[in-house]
Amino acid sequence: MAIAKSSQMIHDFSLSPRIDQVGVEERASRFTKRSIKNESKENGLKLVLNMIDLTTLEGKDTDGKVKQLCYKAMHPHDALADIPTVAAICVYPSMVKVAKKALGDSGIKVASVATAFPSGQAPKDIKIRDTKYAVNEGADEVDMVISRGKFHSGEYNFVFDEIAAIKEACGAARLKVILETGELGTYDKVRRASDIAMHAGADFIKTSTGKIQPAATMPVTLVMLEAIWDFYYKTGKMIGMKPAGGISKSKLALHYLVMVKEVLGEDWLNNEWFRFGASSLANDVLMQLVKLKTGQYQSANYFSVD
Amino acid sequence: MQKVIKKSSLSISENGLEKKTSAKRLEVLKTYKIYIGGQFPRTESGRYYQPVNATGKTLANVCLSSRKDFRDAVVSARGAVSGWSGRAAFNRSQILYRMAEMLEGRKAQFIDELVQQDSTKAKAEKEVNLAIDRLIYYAGWCDKFQQIFSAVNPVASSHFNFSVPEATGVVSIIAPQNDSLLGLVSVIAPVIAGGNTCIVLASETKPLCSVTFAEVLNSSDLPGGVVNILTGKPAELASWFVDHMDVNATIYCENISDTQKMIREKSASNLKRITFYDKINWYTDEGQSPYFIMDTQEIKTTWHPVENIAGAGGGY
Numbered sequence: 001m002a003i004a005k006s007s008q009m010i011h012d013f014s015l016s017p018r019i020d021q022v023g024v025e026e027r028a029s030r031f032t033k034r035s036i037k038n039e040s041k042e043n044g045l046k047l048v049l050n051m052i053d054l055t056t057l058e059g060k061d062t063d064g065k066v067k068q069l070c071y072k073a074m075h076p077h078d079a080l081a082d083i084p085t086v087a088a089i090c091v092y093p094s095m096v097k098v099a100k101k102a103l104g105d106s107g108i109k110v111a112s113v114a115t116a117f118p119s120g121q122a123p124k125d126i127k128i129r130d131t132k133y134a135v136n137e138g139a140d141e142v143d144m145v146i147s148r149g150k151f152h153s154g155e156y157n158f159v160f161d162e163i164a165a166i167k168e169a170c171g172a173a174r175l176k177v178i179l180e181t182g183e184l185g186t187y188d189k190v191r192r193a194s195d196i197a198m199h200a201g202a203d204f205i206k207t208s209t210g211k212i213q214p215a216a217t218m219p220v221t222l223v224m225l226e227a228i229w230d231f232y233y234k235t236g237k238m239i240g241m242k243p244a245g246g247i248s249k250s251k252l253a254l255h256y257l258v259m260v261k262e263v264l265g266e267d268w269l270n271n272e273w274f275r276f277g278a279s280s281l282a283n284d285v286l287m288q289l290v291k292l293k294t295g296q297y298q299s300a301n302y303f304s305v306d
Numbered sequence: 307m308q309k310v311i312k313k314s315s316l317s318i319s320e321n322g323l324e325k326k327t328s329a330k331r332l333e334v335l336k337t338y339k340i341y342i343g344g345q346f347p348r349t350e351s352g353r354y355y356q357p358v359n360a361t362g363k364t365l366a367n368v369c370l371s372s373r374k375d376f377r378d379a380v381v382s383a384r385g386a387v388s389g390w391s392g393r394a395a396f397n398r399s400q401i402l403y404r405m406a407e408m409l410e411g412r413k414a415q416f417i418d419e420l421v422q423q424d425s426t427k428a429k430a431e432k433e434v435n436l437a438i439d440r441l442i443y444y445a446g447w448c449d450k451f452q453q454i455f456s457a458v459n460p461v462a463s464s465h466f467n468f469s470v471p472e473a474t475g476v477v478s479i480i481a482p483q484n485d486s487l488l489g490l491v492s493v494i495a496p497v498i499a500g501g502n503t504c505i506v507l508a509s510e511t512k513p514l515c516s517v518t519f520a521e522v523l524n525s526s527d528l529p530g531g532v533v534n535i536l537t538g539k540p541a542e543l544a545s546w547f548v549d550h551m552d553v554n555a556t557i558y559c560e561n562i563s564d565t566q567k568m569i570r571e572k573s574a575s576n577l578k579r580i581t582f583y584d585k586i587n588w589y590t591d592e593g594q595s596p597y598f599i600m601d602t603q604e605i606k607t608t609w610h611p612v613e614n615i616a617g618a619g620g621g622y
Contacts (some may be wrong), residue, residue, distance in 0.1 A: 174532035214373060297377055299384075 011119065013156045016195045017230075019187035019223055023188035028218040031259040036050035041254070042292050048253040049076060049285045050084040051271045052278055053111055053242065055116075056091060056306075066095045068306040070102035077286045077303065080293070086282060087271035088141060092117070093130060096137035099182060111176070115166060118180075120145035129169035131169040142166070143176040145209060146193060148183045156196055163200035176204035176242055182212040182219045190220055204240035209279060215245025218259065225263040238267070244277025250288040252279060338513065340369045340537055341377055341520035343382030344530020350374050350539075357511050360424045368513050371538035373546040376505060379534035380552050383476045383503040388530030391473040391501035399448035401498060405526040406441035409434070412522060418489060419514040423486060436589060437491040445497040445596050451500070451596045459607070466610040467523040471603035473501030474579060475554035480540050482559040485588050486512035490519060492588045493557055496598035502555075505534045507547065513537040515570075540565070548572045548580070555579035555602045559586075 036044065054073050056065060066089075070166060073086045088109035089099045099110045112134035116122035122130075131142055138232040144166050150158045167175050177197035181190050199204050205224055208215040221243045228239045241260070247253055260268050268274050283305075339346040357365045369375075390398070394554035409416070413434050420430035439604045452471055459467040477497050482489030486509040497504050508516030520535045534542070540560070548556045548569045553576075558569055561584035573580045586593055 002558075295549075297380065297550040297552065299550075299576070302551065302576075 017190040028222045032255045051088040051090045053090040054086045055279050063098045066098045067102045072104045093134040096139045101136035111141035111142040113143045115144040118211040129171045141174045145178045147253045160200045167201035174203040175200040176206045178206045181207045181216045198231045206242040210243040210245035216243035240273040242275040248280045250285045338366045338368045338517040341535040342379045348616040368537045371536040379505040382531035385502045390532045395449035399445045408522045408526045423512040433488045437488045444499040448499045464614045466612045469607040472606045477502045477504040477555045478553045479506045479557040483509045488588045500599045503532045536553035557581045559583045
């Protein structure tokens with residue numbers, strides 16, 4: 001790759017901007033105070049539903065569970081007319097084929113985690129094989145994890161090269177790079193890891209695996225959105241954003257949409273460029289949509305689990 | 307009336323102690339907040355109202371709860387159902403007894419509040435005593451009503467067939483307007499004795515005891531979310547109390563036929579159990595009975611295959 005060969009073009013990641021923690025947290029909290037009227041709320045909720053990567057990443061996943069989730073993805077709640085499907089199903093590589101078959105020509109993408117998810121503690125060649133396996137099984141998108149240990153030891157080139165190598169292994173599949181912000185510790189490091197991932201070829205940057213607490217938070221997402229904006233300003237290349245883990249309520253999801261719109265603008269407000277990694281968010285959105293329609297607060301008892 | 311503090315009365319002596327304590331102290335008034343999920347938040351709406359007693363004295367600034375407070379309370383109540391109904395009945399009994407102990411310990415405060423709310427000293431004392439006794443009464447029933455109301459049913463096959471009561475889930479309660487402490491305790495106790503969780507709207511005109519009772523609950527080992535207490539206007543909130551799809555039963559204690567009709571209609575959406583306690587004198591024996599517990603119970607019937615010994619013949 002041209003970028004890797006010319007050392008002058010490699011960004012010096014030690015120069016990534018430092019983050020004002022108090023400022024970021026204060027600004028993120030402001031996004032939660034916008035008033036959203038009912039009509040906008042309905043449109044926002046439908047948009048949220050359409051941005052969800054419906055996720056099951058558990059050791060106990062079976063073919064049946066994945067098929068059931070795929071049905072849920074295609075038919076979120078048949079009692080409601082005019083609601084979109086979710087954006088994608090997110091599974092382990094071994095489940096990609098099942099999901100691909102179950103989703104058929106519905107247009108819903110299959111995303112697969114790879115690279116020894118969630119720890120990322122495996123040699124590079126195994127990570128590449130893991131990625132290629134997922135792509136060959138039919139994954140449209142690959143969610144990789146960065147090597148947080150190497151990142152903390154300051155081996156940014158290692159992290160960069162690994163992402164670039166996985167990007168190459170992805171072929172046509174879009175690559176989402178999981179920073180696992182809960183293990184990075186500071187906003188400075190989140191910003192630096194975002195810069196590394198974007199320069200190395202990420203199509204999306206993603207907060208978390210969902211296996212570590214804290215997962216996605218609004219301030220962390222704001223830091224990453226600003227990194228995306230700076231990268232776009234510098235290179236003209238759009239990068240997608242995926243907060244994942246801990247977003248289970250519609251209200252919070254709408255706050256995220258407000259933040260995306262105010263930081264990046266409307267170009268990012270679609271599932272091509274913004275996703276929610278979530279498993280229980282979909283049902284909460286559906287409950288809110290039914291509430292808007294009927295005026296009655298809803299009960300989870302009347303919505304399918306998967 | 308403005309209270310003026312004389313500067314001289316606050317002067318400090320050389321050893322740092324106050325010289326005079328004769329000046330009238332500014333009273334620290336209690337903020338009457340609502341009780342949701344074991345916490346005492348203010349209403350999310352930021353609204354309040356000022357109930358007035360018969361002498362025209364404003365009782366307090368009281369939260370005017372909104373439908374969103376109710377919704378939040380339902381979320382808490384729903385979250386508490388599995389833990390509370392899953393406890394051993396004997397443990398629920400211990401906790402109800404503890405509530406009675408705590409109430410006894412704060413008797414004077416309740417009597418004082420009842421007197422502020424137009425009761426007399428003697429009547430107030432009687433009401434508090436009865437409320438304490440009522441908690442003890444239902445504490446006793448916690449692990450006994452199941453035996454009284456269970457049945458072993460004869461069936462035409464080789465099955466051991468039995469029916470037992472089981473908590474229905476989340477119960478919304480609009481408490482009696484008049485007997486603001488005894489009525490409140492009398493409707494809450496049987497509901498939670500049976501393993502349900504509840505959201506209660508306190509008396510609109512006499513809300514003081516309900517908030518103080520929430521403080522009693524909060525120090526009684528009762529898990530957060532089992533009882534949630536809101537203050538506000540039944541006219542505004544009643545329809546939400548009965549409309550919510552995540553509420554399994556509704557109890558209404560007034561004899562207002564329009565509201566009763568509305569409750570009957572709206573409860574149909576998810577087949578809530580509805581009960582009206584509109585003619586009950588809480589001061590008499592008719593105010594307590596294990597049948598009140600049964601008003602918020604479902605009956606679960608189990609068919610268990612067994613050998614019919616008598617019909618097994620010599621080969622058995």
